[in-house]
Amino acid sequence: MNDVQNSTTPRAARVGDPIRVPRTAARIGIARRDITPPVGIRAKNWGPADWERSEGAHRPFTLTALAVIASDDRPRMLLAVDGTWWRRVADEQGVRGAILDGLGLDAEQLILSLSHTHAGAVLCAADAHLPGGELIPGYLEALAAAGIEAGREALDAAKPGLIEWTTGRCTLAANRELDLDGRALVGYNPAASADDTVTIGRVSIDGAVTATLVNYACHPTTLAWQSREVSPDYVGAMREIVEQATDAPCLFVQGASGELAPREQYTGDVAVADRHGRSLGHAVMAALDSLPVPGAELTLDSVVESGAPLAIWAAQAAEGGAVASESMTSVELPLRDLPTLDELAEEWRDIDPRSRDERLGRARNLRDGYITGPTVQHPVWAWRLGDAVIVGHPGEAYSRLQTRLRTRFPETPIVVMNLTNGPGFVYLPTREAYQRGAYQAWQTPLAAGALELLEEHVIAVVSELVEQRPL
Template sequence: MRAGVGRADITPPIGIPAGGWGNQLHEISEGNDLELWATVLVVEGADGARAAIADVDLCILDDEQAERARSVIAEAADVPSDSVAVGTTHNHSVPVTLELGGAWIRRNRGLVAPYVESVFDAIARAAAEAAERLQPVRVGTARGSSPLAVNRRMTTADGKASVGLNPDGVSDPTLTVVRLDGGDDRPVATIVHYACHPIILGRDNTFVTPEYPGIVKRVVESAHGGHCLFMQGACGDVGPSELFVAELETYRRLGGMLGHEAAGVAHRAGWRAHRQRVRQGEESAWIASFEYEPDGEPDATVAVAAETAPLPLRDDLGDRRVWREQAQRWEEEAYAARGANAPEGEIRELTVRTKFARMRAERGDALDGLDAYPLLVHGIRLGPVALVGVPVELFSELGTTIRDSSPFATTLVCSYWNGYRNYLPTDAERERGGYETDISPFRPGSDAIATTAAGRVLEALR
């Protein structure tokens, strides 16, 4: 197998609209804490088949934007577009990249479109660089765990589901590391996979940051060299153990914690391994003598498989035109409240109403005339490793269901791959209600449809 990695800076201009939270008071960023990156891995199998995986330090790329990103990578790296996967870390402290994120923001909106164009240019540069740097690699993997991830669907005093901390709920502590080692047995690329919303920073943070995934990548690269990609897992109902803070030091600290855990796991993920056995007849007092048999060359297969699974849509999503009218009214009221120096709580509430109404209107526009959403289930095989991703926010239980039934010993289940269309909860959690299930457009039974399709894609990769 051969692999190459390229990276480009996608840090935005200071003052760009930043709308990661519906209840924030600021509209634009006040600075950039660290660079944002677009990192592209290109792989080539022994038979010449190529695939590419992109890791982008943004919150969301919608279906159209993701398709364009796949296209520019395909052209720049000479990879079939169907063999390209584009994932975002789902970081909430980043610039607005689509209407869904900055629906209520009026200041500096002229910066958004040029910035988004610059992101596509950067992704193309990273892909071209990756293709130029192809070199022989071998793949190794290892697993560890981290306590950072905690279920976030807590129950309030009045019995409602709310986004917060629920330590007793479902989450997955698994931390998986994949290394693609060059001829010197040092990583050309390291892939870190973990499932946790990057929402350590909350509504009062005014800086653009790469959140904890950005720190993870920096720590791993410092420890091992090469380039690190972060693949976000099934984190629809999972957040960090400390969340919604304003202090930048907190995300750096927690990102460092996960990064050092990942770097430790990476020490065990090299492709070289061996079996040892006692040499018969050579035992001396108290000390055994061993002989070693090195492993053979690892699998060099690169393969791609995909399936479109129709997820049936709810019939109670409301009229998108009504949602848009309500959003416009609440936006006007919010800005009038700002101008009148109204209490912060009043402004926040009106802003929340505006953003959620815009989200519902956008959802209606995107799904207008459809009975089912065509969920793209996309898989890439890197020798002994399978990655399978979907353009939704999978709940944790769905991710572990897919992984644990996979025919591959190492399977990375990724959310936010190749687009975005809200949350995909389990049917059991749907009954509890709450933000994630309210914004989800899918009917009961969609969870089983998605997991079954992912199983078929993994079988096809095998």
């Protein structure tokens, strides 16, 4: 911790004082590939859907690589991918493993983060026998190839640059835990609050913006079973707003959004998704426009006597942000008493067959690879990049994970990513969600208390990273 973090009494301002802009100083490269799923691929992600093959694309899907080579000369690669979720461990390991081999990276050097759109291709090779499923294995191979190509290009193009960190506010995300007549529903709860923080990294080289990293927690569930086109959901229009304004790629990574989603959702109207994306895009631009020019921070420069004594703040060159380190760990999480598949089929016998088959398929896939014993070893990746920390894990944690981290480390920009490097449908709900019988609590194999164990583990990991001094 630095002196500012430990101080309880702010000192008086002095000429020469800066308003610190947290930063990452490194060699940085950006590259992108189009990964729009082919027409006809299996895209049945909702139980009520009476169709299985996509019939087009609302907006392009992208894979964007951010290569960061900091003062330790060790490459770190973030791949921001428009995608649904991994339904099997084997598929995620196959894609990420191929990218690791293709780029010659160790496991701790790569973070692959899915946006979690619910209107994308099914990422499950085990569904190859179903309508549209014959296209899935080829699409997974194409994803891996795109990751390798973009990763190589980003590494080869890396030049000295900066990532400057800031936050904004966006009210798109709302609490989605509604109780109606004693039943726990998944939908907007107007009586509850939601985390509205947007964490933003502005990437620049030689003073020119080359990319924007956006981290926001909100389920991309605007579009549901009524739409037969694949779509990045609100992320697509958000990206368009930011990229048109900055003339540079925008990377989106999904935050800890287990209980967060748009108020208006479950529709087939793509105009609603675009409206949601514009709201987030304008929030991002408002935050970016509040920053000084790349490479600078505001400094109290002088006092000018006018009708009033005027404090003059001017942009001056800043330094620092070169330290880098990484951590790849796991935390042991408890499992619920899991019913057998036959017991689940009996429990769900009265719901419509399409929805029952969807639920049973997810339960079957989850037991294949993630659950290997009486507890689960849940992996966590963490990077310190200068003044910021990036944390990723493969589950769907509630937003308490990120709000606790920000409270614990108020001076450190922290990017928190769900759906990273592993199966993406393992919820980590609060204890209260278990008590009210929330969908996330009865769907997950994890027992109550798993979220709290993950939080304590991540806090310890981040503590160790931020206490390291600059090189």
